[in-house]
Amino acid sequence: MGKVGILTEKPSAARNFATALGGMSGTFGGTEYVIVHARGHLLELKDPSAMVPAPLTDKYKSWELEHLPWNADDFRWEREIRRRVSGGKLITDPDAKSLLLELKTTLSGCESICNAADLDPTGEGSLLGWEIVEYLGLENKKLERMEFLDETPASLRKAFTARRPVTAIAAEGDYRKADFRSKWDMLSMQFTRLATKTTGASTVLRNGRLKSAMVVIVGDGLDAHNGYLKKAFYENRFRDENGVTYTDPDVDRFENENDVPGGLQSSPVVHDGTTRKKTGPPKLMDLAGLSSLLAKKGFGAKNVLDTYQKMYEAQVVSYPRTEDKFISIEQFNELLPSVDAIAGVVGVDPAALSHRGPRTSHIKSGGAHGANRPGPNVPPSLAAVEKAYGELGREIYELLAKNYLTMLAPDYEYDQHRGHVEKYPSFVGSLNVPAVLGWKGVFVVEEEDGGERDEQPTGVTALGTVADPFVHEGFPPRPPHPTMEWLMKQLEKRSVGTGATRTSTYAEVTNNSGGKALMVEQRGKITLSAIGELNHRILPGTHIGDLTITEQVFEQMAQIEAGTGEAADYLSLVADLVRRDLETMKANARMLSGELTARMGKAGVTREAAEMIDLPPKLHFTHAGTVVTRAKRVFGGHRFTDTEVAALLAGRVIEIVATSAKSGKTFTCTGKLEPGVRDKDGKQYPHVSFNPRFEERAPRTDLVSGVWKGKPVTFKGRGWGANDHWPGKDFTEQELEKLLAGETIEFDATSKTGKTYRARGALAAGTYQGSKTFGFKLKFEDRKSTAGTKKRTVRR
Known part of the structure; x- marks a missing residue:
């Protein structure tokens, strides 16, 4: 058997293959091989004007509406790539030219070429590898495909042994669907031109399948939130001496408190019974869910993607671009021996992880890479993760690991006590009393909720004996202010894209380089930029602003992959979408009145x-x-x-x-x-x-001032580390003197979960999300938990 050229997606993948097979070149299982790598997509489609016959160049360069829609048949797609003469694709950067030359030299000397790029849900990995083979003119060699779930040595060795022969690149379904998507998205550039020209904007209004839908969802959400009118309603309710409320779901509501009928009397409470109920752990995270939680802490989506990718390349976390919401039994068993080590890293007591068997709610067959989770390489500590990947890396690992570990904890159990008011039996109430903490003792994420909920009294274990009537004042729930978490849930409900795709698109629309961000994010909360607002007002009723477009494209991709649909037929449909959206945007533009003369400046629309x-x-x-x-x-x-x-x-x-x-x-x-x-x-x-x-803020009483290293400083000196379990640390005069002298101090502290530990630290300056910080900082490497567990500090 001749030499196999293994083409990987990036240098880190090549290194992992070398580790698995025994070097960048050599022999494995009797087969000679050599490993080469790309650097992501080395090629991309050219500008539309460079992909049409010369007489049409000016038309496809123009942004004038009279030249829209485009004719998909005018584009020279595949045949230009194969000629490689003014081809349909170009090299993304000058440095890639030398890399492509090296790839051609090495792969030309191989009997077969194996595409070992990532196995993506959308086929991007397949496209990345095969477009390089086509561009280099090597498509007539013997071709193979290698498919693997992750880059662990065992998976890569298994994939190398099970290489699959490829009869022709065009016969690969995942390549066809990814190629179609890239062409459809290029044709979608027309919608950007439509929006920009119909509004008269001088700054480009970026549009696309997911971008436009995000703008519409967020803009409509902001309108609903800002347009909320807080109008009270009043109704009769009862409350017992333990604080449990009893309501009648069919009771009449009134706009005025004085209209609520009186005459209700206090009454005994009838206990209807108690039921033990259970809830299982939350589902495994995807990148969108993870990024949404991190957004609340000030970490941008792009930084999350970049940091996660670096951690994946080191096998500290799993494959990023998965669409799976569960893992396979094989993936579960592979990680099971590492569970105690992972728990130790993130401060979870292994004894709390008593449910070591597979849960059918989390473990299923039929997936690929599996849901996002910790990787096989378990770090020695969170401090080590922070040293290698920064504070964001630490946060990623802790959230991902704790979410995964909930699956191994028992169900959360509670006793639900039910009762009703004896004289008025339609008024019913209930009380949930925790019985077994289970997975909630490992990790809990507070859900965003805009609805009105009856407060459960704390510390109460039983219903009362007598209920008294009262008039309840309530308000219709205000539509929530759009957040990243809220937006991602809207998209997930429609099954649009993977968590990684949603996150990367969100990173793009919130990226304000050049002042072109469509949205503004502040700790997870989203508003539209001035440009985004203008875009939102031109999109109502359009196809590009409707999520069904993405659903249709993904259905077309599935048909193309299965061989039951042709890309050319589906691409020809884009022209009609553009034609109809042009008329809709013109109508919307007429309603913008003076804003047709809008101009974009650095701050947005003026x-x-x-x-x-x-x-x-x-x-x-x-x-x-x-x-x-x-x-x-x-x-x-x-x-x-x-x-x-x-x-x-x-x-x-x-x-x-x-x-x-x-x-x-x-x-x-x-x-x-x-x-x-x-x-x-x-x-x-x-x-x-x-x-x-603006609400007046009370002066802060928790700050102290002094001189540190010859400079005047102010920092939190009272209530440091305060949480629900303790009021925080007030540094004594002696401790403040030591801190300002640059010395390290120790004291007993309490974590968010109520566990005690020995805190050790000193004053230090630092930065957080580009802003300078100063205050008492724990020394993680010296931190000792008096409860026998490791727990990360709360950064102050």
């Missing part, structure tokens, strides 16, 4: 003429003979919605999220339209405008 609100007579303001009859519709980059305008014109206070022109940071404020007079250049200018109000 208008040649500010959009105004016509004020009713009662809000007109007269000063020195000047009558003000209009107010600006935009404050701090926020354009008031129609619902907000109606509230403002009614004199009501509303809450908005605005953007600081100086810092570019978002902030939340309440306010209403109010008159005022502005002095400028010795003249007075009367106006009516949105007047923001």
Whole structure:
């Protein structure tokens, strides 16, 4: 058997193959091999104008609407790649030229070429490898495909032995579907041109299958949240002496408290019984869920992707781009011997992981890479993870590991006590009393919930004996403010993309390099940028702004992979989508009034003429003979919605999220339209405008000041490390003296879970998410837990 050339996706994969097979070249199982690597996608489709016949070049360069839609048949796709003469693909960067030359030299000397790129749900790995083979003109050699679930030595050796022969590149279903998707996405550039030209914007309004849907979902969510009117309702309820509430689901609700009928009397409570109930552990995470939790801590999606990829390459975590929500029994058994070590790293008592058998809710057959989870290489400590991958790496590992370990803990169990009011049996109540902490003792993520929930009294173990009537004041739940977690759940409900795809697209639309971000994220909360807002207002009713487009494309990809559909037929359908969206966007643009002249600057959208609100007579303001009859519709980059305008014109206070022109940071404020007079250049200018109000903050009493290393400093000196289990540490005068002298101190502290440990640390300066920090920092390597477990510090 001749030499096999193994083409891997990236240098780290080549190193892992070398570890598994015994070197970058050699013989394994009687087969001679040599390992080479790409660096991700070395090739990409050219600009549309370079992929059509010369007479059409100017048409496909133009952004004018008269040249849309494009004709997919005008593009020279495959035949240009095979000619490699002004081909359909180009090299992504100059450095790749020498790498491609090296690949051709090495692979030309092999009898067969094996595509060993990643096995992706969308076929990207297959496309990455085969497009290189095609570009180098090596498609006529003997071809093979290697498929593996992860890059552990055992998996790679098994994959090498089980190499699959490939009759022709075009016969590979995963290649065909990925190739189709890349072409469809290139044709979707038309929607970007549509949105940009119909609004008259000078900055590109980026659109695409997932980008546009995200803008629509977030924009509609913001409208619903900002347009919420807090209107109270009143109804009769009962409450017993233990604080348990009894409600009638069919009781009448009233707008005025005085309209609620009285006459109800106190009554004994009838206990209807107690039932032991159980809930299983949460499902395994994907990258979108993981990134959503980290966003709340200030970590951006792109940094999460980059750091996770580095950790995967070292086999500290599992494959990133999986679409699986479960793992196989083989994957479960492979990680089972490492469970105690993983638990020790993240401070979980192995004794709490008593459910060591496979759960059918988490372990199933039919997957590929399996859900995101810890990798086979268990780090010695969280401090070691932080040293190698930074604070973000530490957070990734701790969240991922604890989420995985919940699967090995018992169910959470509680006793549900049920009862009703004797004189009014339609009023029923219940009380849930924890019985077995189970997996909740390992890891719990608080779910975002915008609904109204009856509070369960704390510390109560039984229903009361007598219930008293009262009038309850309630409010319809306010639609939640969009967050990354909320957005990802909307997309997951529609089964759109993998967790990694959703995360990478989110990273793209929140990336503000060049001032082109469509969304602004602040610790997980999302608002639309000025550009995103304009895009949101041009997208209603369009196909590109509807998630069904992505669903259709993925269905077409499945048909192409199965051989029951042709890419050319599906690509020809894009023109009609563009044609219809053009008319819809034109209609939407006509409703933008003065904003058709919008121009994008560094801070977003600026208008040649500010959009105004016509004020009713009662809000007109007269000063020195000047009558003000209009107010600006935009404050701090926020354009008031129609619902907000109606509230403002009614004199009501509303809450908005605005953007600081100086810092570019978002902030939340309440306010209403109010008159005022502005002095400028010795003249007075009367106006009516949105007047923001900010809650006054009480002066902080937890800070102390001093001199550290010759510089004045201020830091948290009282209540350090406070949580639900202890009030925190107040440093004594002696301890403060030592800290300011640069010395290390020790004291007993309590973790978030209530466990005690011996804290040891000193004052230190640092940075967090680009901002400078200063305060008491624990020394992780010296930290000793008095409860026998390791627990990460709470950064202050």
